[in-house]
Amino acid sequence: EKGGYPHFMLKEIFEQPNSIYDCIRGRIVNNGTEIKLSGITDHPDRFINASRIIIVACGTSWHAALIGARLFESIARIPAQVEYASEFRYSNPIVTPQDIVIAISQSGETADTLAAIKLAKERGAFVYGVCNVVSSSIARETDTGTYIHVGPEIGVASTKAFTGQVTVLTMLALAIGQLRCTISKEKLTEMAHALINLPELIKETLKLNKNIERLSSIFTYAHNFLYLGRGYNYPSALEGALKLKEISYIHAEGYPAAEMKHGPIALIDREMPTVVIAPTDELHEKIISNIQQVKARGGSVIAIVTRGDETIPEIADHTLEIPPVPECLSPIIVSIPLQLLAYHIAVMKGCNVDMPRNLAKSVTVE
Numbered sequence: 001e002k003g004g005y006p007h008f009m010l011k012e013i014f015e016q017p018n019s020i021y022d023c024i025r026g027r028i029v030n031n032g033t034e035i036k037l038s039g040i041t042d043h044p045d046r047f048i049n050a051s052r053i054i055i056v057a058c059g060t061s062w063h064a065a066l067i068g069a070r071l072f073e074s075i076a077r078i079p080a081q082v083e084y085a086s087e088f089r090y091s092n093p094i095v096t097p098q099d100i101v102i103a104i105s106q107s108g109e110t111a112d113t114l115a116a117i118k119l120a121k122e123r124g125a126f127v128y129g130v131c132n133v134v135s136s137s138i139a140r141e142t143d144t145g146t147y148i149h150v151g152p153e154i155g156v157a158s159t160k161a162f163t164g165q166v167t168v169l170t171m172l173a174l175a176i177g178q179l180r181c182t183i184s185k186e187k188l189t190e191m192a193h194a195l196i197n198l199p200e201l202i203k204e205t206l207k208l209n210k211n212i213e214r215l216s217s218i219f220t221y222a223h224n225f226l227y228l229g230r231g232y233n234y235p236s237a238l239e240g241a242l243k244l245k246e247i248s249y250i251h252a253e254g255y256p257a258a259e260m261k262h263g264p265i266a267l268i269d270r271e272m273p274t275v276v277i278a279p280t281d282e283l284h285e286k287i288i289s290n291i292q293q294v295k296a297r298g299g300s301v302i303a304i305v306t307r308g309d310e311t312i313p314e315i316a317d318h319t320l321e322i323p324p325v326p327e328c329l330s331p332i333i334v335s336i337p338l339q340l341l342a343y344h345i346a347v348m349k350g351c352n353v354d355m356p357r358n359l360a361k362s363v364t365v366e
């Protein structure tokens, strides 16, 4: 049932070209010029009149939510905020009937997320689910939603669900933008084609596996890791760090790169490797200077860069190249080397990657 892979986690990482294909299938129509999500087309007024989007989730799904909020603001121009479901439910939140509350949950059974949407419904919000498990409690409790359709995820560490969630959130933002005319036809078509191209890019990125396996053996000694990223890849840094700590039991922290000098830089020494997510984008120069700051303090750097980057490979200790991809889709591609790095380090440390200690696949109690 592991399809020849030693662990479900590795199988699920390698399934991503297909799971993203399934996630997109039937939802990009008219020759790639239109996004069709029934959850939106059945309730156009809700989205046209929405004053705010509040996304509630936990763990990895919360990281996907951070990316989603950025997408909603930049593409659909709706103010968006992200809440930990466990905090939201006890915060007596201000929720109005003009608000759309989006719950993201792979399992659809997370107790805090379920309680958060019950509260949002009581307060009149329109509640939208982004789940994987069909007919799960959250899928049933929401007004409507979009399944990510990535197939069963068995490994406790979420991998293909995360990339599916980000893919659905991108399609949602595009579909709402299309409805509210906040995105041009050309831009929408360009993004739709980039989405269609994702399975190929993921396939290409998975070729890093052998390289990452070799690299991982160098880092099993570490007790702490720092992950840095900016913009759309700040949540990628959080997610990379969560993957590593969950399955390898190495302490890891994710930070927005520019925050490093406001504290975490004090931790950097030879013993503390830093993973820098640095695809070529508008703030590339700034992240190069973060790498130099880590190097100046004796820290080693594993950098994830866009193919063709000539500067970072000169200064980083190890470089992993990903193919070029639009900035807002880069977290999907970047997550592949981050998942593989956590996986191989954990396997080399002899950890049970599919069932890490103290963790359950779905957290149905508070």
Ligand code: M6R
Residues within 6 Å of the ligand: 058, 059, 060, 061, 104, 105, 106, 107, 108, 109, 110, 113, 156, 157, 158, 159, 246, 359, 361, 362, 363
């Ligand atoms: O099923 P959910 O998406 O609601 O689960 C939320 C978290 O419990 C989950 O993402 C958890 O953080 C994973 N183990 C992360 O790999």
